[in-house]
Amino acid sequence: MRLYFAPLEGITGHIFRKTFFEYFGCVDQYFIPFIKPNQRGHLSSRERQDVLPENNKGMYAVPQILTNSAEDFIRTAGKLKKYGYQEINLNLGCPSKTVVTKGRGSGFLAFPEELDRFLYTVFSRAETEISIKTRVGKDSPGEFGPLLEIFNRYPVKELIIHPRVQRDVYRNRPDWQVFGEACRESKNPVCYNGDIFSVEDYQRFTDTFPAVDRVMLGRGLLMNPGLSGEILLGKRMEKQTLRRFHDALYERYKEELSGSKLVLFKMKELWGFLAPVFTNYEKYAKKIKKAEKPQVYERAVESLFEEQNLL
Numbered sequence: 001m002r003l004y005f006a007p008l009e010g011i012t013g014h015i016f017r018k019t020f021f022e023y024f025g026c027v028d029q030y031f032i033p034f035i036k037p038n039q040r041g042h043l044s045s046r047e048r049q050d051v052l053p054e055n056n057k058g059m060y061a062v063p064q065i066l067t068n069s070a071e072d073f074i075r076t077a078g079k080l081k082k083y084g085y086q087e088i089n090l091n092l093g094c095p096s097k098t099v100v101t102k103g104r105g106s107g108f109l110a111f112p113e114e115l116d117r118f119l120y121t122v123f124s125r126a127e128t129e130i131s132i133k134t135r136v137g138k139d140s141p142g143e144f145g146p147l148l149e150i151f152n153r154y155p156v157k158e159l160i161i162h163p164r165v166q167r168d169v170y171r172n173r174p175d176w177q178v179f180g181e182a183c184r185e186s187k188n189p190v191c192y193n194g195d196i197f198s199v200e201d202y203q204r205f206t207d208t209f210p211a212v213d214r215v216m217l218g219r220g221l222l223m224n225p226g227l228s229g230e231i232l233l234g235k236r237m238e239k240q241t242l243r244r245f246h247d248a249l250y251e252r253y254k255e256e257l258s259g260s261k262l263v264l265f266k267m268k269e270l271w272g273f274l275a276p277v278f279t280n281y282e283k284y285a286k287k288i289k290k291a292e293k294p295q296v297y298e299r300a301v302e303s304l305f306e307e308q309n310l311l
Contacts, residue, residue, distance in 0.1 A: 001206070003228050004160070006133075006193060006218030007031040007064050009094075011269055013046070014055035015252050020221075021059050023245040024237075026228035030056070031133070031216075034064040034091045035080075037072035043079065051083055062131065064089040068103045068114070070121035077126050085128065087157060092134040093193075095166045100138070106166035109147060110138040116150045123154045133160040133193070133216075139167055141178045148185055156188040160216055163194055170219075176208060183209060196220050199230050222273035239310050242277075246301065260294050267297065278308040 005012065005020070005027045012020075017030050035047045049055060051063050063080050065088060067073050077088045092115075094105030101107065108115055122130065132151065137143030143165070151159055163179040164172065174194035183190050192209065193216035196202050205215065220227050225245060226237025249270075253263045268289055275285040284304035291297035 001232070002028040002214040003231065004029045004031060004191065004193075004214065004216040005221060005228075006216050007033040008218055008222070009033045011222065011266075014050050014052070015256055016249065016270075017059065017061070018055065018057075019245060019249045019252060020225060023241060023248065024225045024229060026232050027059075027217075027221075028214075029060045029062055031089055032056075032061055032063045034066035034094065035076060037065065037067050037069065037076045041072075041075050041079075043076075051080060051085070053084055061085075062087050062089050064091050064133070066091040066094060066099065066104055068108050068111075068118065070118045070125075073118075073122050074125050077128055077130075081128050087129045087131060088126070089160075090122075090130060090132045092132055093160075093162050095135070095164075095169045100166055106135040106138055109135065109143060109166070112143075112146055112150060115147075116153070119150065119154050129157040130154075131157040131160065134162070135166055136161065136163050136175060136178050136182075137165045139165055141165060141175050144178055144182070148182060152185075152187040154188075158189040158191050158214070159186055160191040160193055163192075180209070183212060189214070191216055193218065196227075197223060198227070202231050219273060222270065224277050225274075237277075237310060239305065242310070243305050264291060264294065264297055275304075277310055278304060279311060280308055284308070 003026065012033060032050050035043065063085055065073050065076050073090070080088060091105055092108055096105065099105040099107060103111060137147065161179055161182055163175040179192060190212065191214040192205065192212055196205060196215060196217055197220040202215070217227060224237060225242065229235050229237065250267060253266050257263050257266065271285060271288050275281045281304065284300055287300035288297060291300055
């Protein structure tokens with residue numbers, strides 16, 4: 001089984017990826033949060049830092065592009081190729097309303113003819129391999145059959161399927177029936193993404209789809225950074241390892257980011273996922289969330305690690 005780390009905007013940037021890679025690993029590919037091509041054709045400072053080879057040493061990292069313009073995709077893919085990337089991922093999965101209203105991400109799925117023209121141009125001219133991360137439609141899973149016919153016309157390196165529609169966001173359960181149909185009908189390799197939060201979730205999935213040999217994890221790795229190791233090695237995460245990971249990530253954010261407010265924002269964003277991995281975490285999570293000064297934050301984290309255990 002090959003495990004991938006999904007791109008999560010604002011969280012899994014290069015500092016997080018590097019730290020996760022050092023302390024946990026057991027991931028075959030790391031997908032970089034999406035790049036939004038701009039009118040000038042330049043990468044933003046954040047985007048550039050994310051794709052610099054020195055910020056992704058030792059890992060197989062895949063940049064992701066969010067656009068509905070073939071020309072923008074091709075131009076940006078060309079820039080990324082100069083950094084050494086041989087694979088680019090197309091984002092057809094983002095469910096954010098601000099993205100969807102512009103016909104990007106999963107919003108692009110509502111325009112299959114335009115999507116087909118986009119893919120024809122991109123695959124005709126791109127100089128890298130292209131993978132696609134997609135949902136199964138914008139409003140209804142019934143949209144996916146015609147979409148899969150479009151994907152089947154092109155040499156997609158792999159089709160990463162999150163079997164929800166855009167309007168679900170992250171509500172409701174992933175549609176395994178539609179995913180199963182995709183496994184049978186896709187001419188391209190298929191990867192699964194969606195709601196693998198535990199070893200038990202992973203086992204249920206592999207029992208149902210024994211032929212699928214690649215799974216993308218996202219929120220599950222934020223909730224339990226040791227999940228990939230538990231799946232592949234049968235080894236549970238140790239509290240000391242999590243503490244070292246936290247401390248290294250915190251220090252790196254302090255070195256790289258401007259001001260304690262931004263550092264605390266980044267750490268609190270992670271704790272929104274991570275806190276429930278501890279026993280009786282609620283009061284500690286509240287203190288972390290309310291902390292406005294580094295010293296207050298650090299005391300709350302210290303207490304949580306000293307007084308509670310991992311589930």
